[in-house]
Amino acid sequence: MQYTFFTPGPAALYPTFAQHVHSFLEQQLGSVSHRSQTYRDLHRFTVEQLRTLLNIPDTHQVFFLGSASEAWERILLNCVEHESFHAVNGSFSKKFYQYAQALHKFAHKVEKPLGEGFDATELEVPDYAEVIALTHNETSGGVQMRVSDIHKLKRSHPGKFVAVDMVSSAPYPDLDFKLVDTAFFSVQKAFGLPAGLGVWIVSEKCLEKAQRLRKYDNLTIGAHHDLPTLWKFAQTNETPSTPNVMGIYTLGKVAEDMNRVGVDTIRKETEHKAKLLYKFLEQHDAYAPFVQEARHRSQTVVVANTAQPSAEVIQALKAQGLVVGSGYGDFKASQIRIANFPATSTEQIEALLHALGTL
Amino acid sequence: MQYTFFTPGPAALYPTFAQHVHSFLEQQLGSVSHRSQTYRDLHRFTVEQLRTLLNIPDTHQVFFLGSASEAWERILLNCVEHESFHAVNGSFSKKFYQYAQALHKFAHKVEKPLGEGFDATELEVPDYAEVIALTHNETSGGVQMRVSDIHKLKRSHPGKFVAVDMVSSAPYPDLDFKLVDTAFFSVQKAFGLPAGLGVWIVSEKCLEKAQRLRKYDNLTIGAHHDLPTLWKFAQTNETPSTPNVMGIYTLGKVAEDMNRVGVDTIRKETEHKAKLLYKFLEQHDAYAPFVQEARHRSQTVVVANTAQPSAEVIQALKAQGLVVGSGYGDFKASQIRIANFPATSTEQIEALLHALGTL
Known part of the structure; x- marks a missing residue:
């Protein structure tokens, strides 16, 4: 796969x-x-x-x-x-x-x-x-x-x-x-x-x-x-x-x-995709943004708390061909990390959110 | 080319x-x-x-x-x-x-x-x-x-x-x-x-x-x-x-x-190719091994003095699709360096020597 x-x-x-x-x-x-x-x-x-x-x-x-x-x-x-x-x-x-x-x-x-x-x-x-x-x-x-x-x-x-x-x-x-x-x-x-x-x-x-x-x-x-x-x-x-x-x-x-592409366009696309990600995390019961203060939220690496053990989320996504990162250190079991880099398109982010929403 | x-x-x-x-x-x-x-x-x-x-x-x-x-x-x-x-x-x-x-x-x-x-x-x-x-x-x-x-x-x-x-x-x-x-x-x-x-x-x-x-x-x-x-x-x-x-x-x-291939075979092939190289340099009037003492001669990087300016040798070889290194430092203009690594076959060494012999 x-x-x-x-x-x-x-x-x-x-x-x-x-x-x-x-x-x-x-x-x-x-x-x-x-x-x-x-x-x-x-x-x-x-x-x-x-x-x-x-x-x-x-x-x-x-x-x-x-x-x-x-x-x-x-x-x-x-x-x-x-x-x-x-x-x-x-x-x-x-x-x-x-x-x-x-x-x-x-x-x-x-x-x-x-x-x-x-x-x-x-x-x-x-x-x-x-x-x-x-x-x-x-x-x-x-x-x-x-x-x-x-x-x-x-x-x-x-x-x-x-x-x-x-x-x-x-x-x-x-x-x-x-x-x-x-x-x-x-x-x-x-x-x-x-x-x-x-x-x-x-x-x-x-x-x-x-x-x-x-x-x-x-x-x-x-x-x-x-x-x-x-x-x-x-x-x-x-x-x-x-x-x-x-x-x-x-x-x-x-x-x-x-x-x-132009760095301005890349920056705008990054912010657009980050907005989609954080909005989803705020609205969905099974997830929440880890970083509380909106002004400190990363635009390029989005960390989410998961209601179910994050290993289960990661595994279910992987079965669909989508790979996200685990939480770091003490948060390994309760968080996922999602990169929002230029290589990743809006469509891919949307596909990921769709998958997360229907797990 | x-x-x-x-x-x-x-x-x-x-x-x-x-x-x-x-x-x-x-x-x-x-x-x-x-x-x-x-x-x-x-x-x-x-x-x-x-x-x-x-x-x-x-x-x-x-x-x-x-x-x-x-x-x-x-x-x-x-x-x-x-x-x-x-x-x-x-x-x-x-x-x-x-x-x-x-x-x-x-x-x-x-x-x-x-x-x-x-x-x-x-x-x-x-x-x-x-x-x-x-x-x-x-x-x-x-x-x-x-x-x-x-x-x-x-x-x-x-x-x-x-x-x-x-x-x-x-x-x-x-x-x-x-x-x-x-x-x-x-x-x-x-x-x-x-x-x-x-x-x-x-x-x-x-x-x-x-x-x-x-x-x-x-x-x-x-x-x-x-x-x-x-x-x-x-x-x-x-x-x-x-x-x-x-x-x-x-x-x-x-x-x-x-x-x-086996490291023993690689070592033997290296020595065989080095022998071809040094023998050629010793026999050909236009070239000579830089290192005098045979026991100190590298088996993997062969350095040769050239009778004509080495830049000319390098250029003539390059026209035939063969790339050798120039001499180092003070010897840039009067030497060439020939790598004798496992990636290079006996046939390639022979082709190089043929080209050097007919420049």
Whole structure:
């Protein structure tokens, strides 16, 4: 049986993905040197498509890592001398905080339970925090932070770096990179690609800090994928080590497809589909939105409480060829998670809701 | 035009690669959760095929990283408290050494020019070095270290870890993992896969050291892909962050194909093809093997001096659909590099030699 995936990542593949893989193989790009002009053109193409899609200015560079988790470590090593601050409300924001501890940074956090969101006004950022680590979309609890609140935090703390985890929402959030110093995402979420590639967006200001920190005797900015080295190679559309060429190629092609649709249209469609999902959950007795505050509800990963054990819901849907995610951690048995990514059409969401309504 | 690649990585794709990608897509494995039994089975399959192919015992675990370069950093962070020792004779062994410096380890090296190899007897390992970093195959200069010499070094320094870069030779070297504590390779070389995945093989002894170092206040073993966390997840055939599932799947399938041929046969074929290559270079006036000492000549990456500018040779071959690599660094203009990986048949090597002979 061919399934329709509504899982929050790895997720449904973008409809054009297989075709891009085919063209990758046909052009023999898997064998091309990563120090050749063919590769540099491919690399530049992907970066340019991402710049267009996410409105990334020339002050920021785009890097390819092994995963978004790697970006947590690279940000902490390269942009934090002593202290970082983390708004934690789920498993992934917590891991960013734990990475800071593992790297012996003085890590501050403010923590809320899964399913609750943060507003800018309530976040008291410690004076000496160098980075404010925010999660635009907490995949575990289905909570989003409003983009306006992210921007507000930078405006009230212009001397600090704002780092945004947009792993499971990019390209949905319309971040203003004049106010966001660094952000990162994974390709297996809203871009609909197989996992294995993280994208890290970083400002010149971050680079300057890394260059300064590199001179210190008492700390290291890391050896692999340190920011100054990544930046140097990116200048010529290259990477320090042999990159995931197939991932970078297919990302560029899917980003191009998205640019053809237009990011505004993608954002509107995302909101339209999210509206259908939340409306259904509110109206149906057997389900309820997990996130109470409408302003904190994720537009890209919708989490629902289920009246019956969620494993039963998941199994019944699967029998119909529809795959949703289970709840996260303690909520594994009582919730389902539904991805609302660009790869999933309104018709597919409607089919899912119909199935949920008639279980 | 469809080309035949003899480049030292990214290299010719393994003949079955496209078919494995097709089956990956057909099974919708790109959308499967990395916390599902389906993923765990896929992961276990790949690890088991690698264990068979490379004769990896249960004392060692197998991890998937973003690249082999990442393994340099992970080894240094997790297995070295103060001092490492590096045998440097090319660009890649040098980078391992430079990573140690960037991580503020006390890094010792013994250095030889490109094209010269090391014997065990001449290596004086400093007393306090915790890791002996050896490169089985230097891709830049086409030099190999004999496996018996690698084993000898461990026997004479049983208290130190031996770390082996087998990036551009695995599965050719028949390493004895009773004597090799850690080793690593990339998939875009002899495994004939697109780049984007590094494989790191590590012993329990290394894990024990990382666990000990983790408790120290004055150093960090890293946050992303630290050894204890990798090990914990590997126990259940999982990875800490979302892995490159397509890379891991296709690696497992290609390793299975190689196991069907048999690693002994692959090794014999490699040696047979290498013999053809070196014999030709020695006999033909327009070419000469770069590496003088036969015992140090790489079986998997053959480097040749060319009488005419190598760019002309490369271009003339390319016009015939044959792609070889250029020389490395200072030797870019006067050398070519020819990969001799399992994906390349004896017939293809013979066709290349015929073309080289009639230029």
